[in-house]
Amino acid sequence: MNPALFLHLMSIESRRLLSYRVDFWITMILTLIVQLVVIWALWTAIFAESGKDIVAGWDLQGILAYGVFVFLTGRVVRGGDLQMAVATEIYDGSLSRFLVYPCNYCFTKYAQQLGNIFPDIFQSVLMALLIIPFMESSTTVDLNLTGILMCLPSIFCAHLLFFMMGLLPQMVAFWADNVWSLSVMMRMVTMLIGGATFPLSLFPDSMQSVLYMLPFRYLFEFPTLVLLGKVGIEEWITGIVSCLIWCGFFLLLLIPVWRRGTLRYTGVGI
């Protein structure tokens, strides 16, 4: 696929997101407020109950910061509303037109998805700037420039991994009519074991060791830990490399699935 087309698709998506969607801002702010209230109420209660100052390496202010930033980075990683686009296009037959074009369908989708990332980052940064002044300092996390710089590549890799992992259940649409529930389930599990609700270090030890071997943590937990200064440079590099290896793994899985899927595709609805 030629780079000009890729950039063009990206910029169209970015402009679309920034220009004519009021709900882009409203949903963002509303969900953020809900998230803030929930994590604040939840963790204050838990810490008060336990009577400890530090739980699994987090103090109250630290875990609240995690809650805020995993939400903000997670939004960027998950991207806009493309999560069901592929399944929908397979289901209603609008995939057909892309099959006639001399370009790779999944690349065009990735270009669109990547077009989401800049408006999302912009928005998340803006929200972070609004919230940071209200945050109290913590002994267990350290938000500084190095962390922020290291976080950006981790977010890009996580974004790519999320895209590829998301494609797989969507392509089930070639075989089954209703993949919506499957996708929602996958999403919830992914969020939970990827650390989008709380850090994996709060899971029981036996589960932790399993979860650290799976790709999910690179989606949400890893970029957030990097941002909060909890990841050393060496660990950061291994993290990024493992994330990319997982991307390669899913790519190898996606290619035959796509082949077989398009073989079965009947282009319904025309």
Add this chain to the structure above:
Amino acid sequence: MIEVKNLRKVFRIHQKPPGLLASVRSLFRREYVDKVAVAGADFSVGEGEIVGMIGANGAGKTTLVKMLSGIVHPTSGEARVLGYNPWDKHNDLRRQISLIMGQKAQLWWDLPGADCFELLREIYQIPRPEYESNLKRLTEMLQVEDELNTQIRRLSLGERMKMELIAALLHSPRVVYLDEPTIGLDITTQKAVRDFLLSYRQDHAPAMILTSHYMEDIERLCERIIIIREGELVYDGNLKRVIHEYAPYKQLTVHLNRAETAAVDKDYLERIGKVMEEKAGTIILRIPRDQVTSAAAEILRKFSVQDLSIADPEISEIIELIMGGNEKPQR
């Protein structure tokens, strides 16, 4: 340019029975029925040729076009388009073909036409000068210069269809599939589309396959037609010749003088030919080709005739007969 050999497509359809109990049962034991959409098609289309594909709803036209454009894999059989196997989806082939679906919007819904075309320029990697001149010529011809900056979803059906046509021809494809390109358009726009297609053919000599339910389209655009019935090709040949091959009769229309009107003997007429209509002094008869002249002579002798004409039946009538499976080829 297009070669098709024994191409078949059988859809395996999962039966969804009505009712809750039945659908629960079908979760465990699925029942399939095989639906033959295209039952072994053989034909070829040459350069500069527009072939009209005609058939009733559900005859398999769209399925055939989908296979030839590489969207759907056939169950068996072969096809070669510009030397490529279409469902290999080779980019060199895809750059040279185009598909227009009248029933389905293909352009990006949220973008104005101008932006869609710009994207297509990159998808097809059309050199800038060629793109500019093509775009200018196509938009002028279809008179949509003023709508170029309107979002596709805000256009009327006809305006959108014109945009789709431009989008499909920007890269000067050598093979064009048109699936009902004039559906739902008004007569003027239909004509504009037809003229547009003819002029494209003149400039580029592409191979085109056109499906349409409007006889006018077929008669104006196609010298050759393929009639498809329940997935089978039942006629492939010259449009004009279809009459000679399938219509063993001619139509005789007689206008009688007023005085004669009362005195027509129906039984007598039935002996000459099949009476299609008989009222107020006008009689329409269907008469076997070889008996037309003698029948006309007899009528002229018997009645006081004001006017008499002999004509071939309408092509659309014949095609309807063939599509419905009631044809009696005269061989």
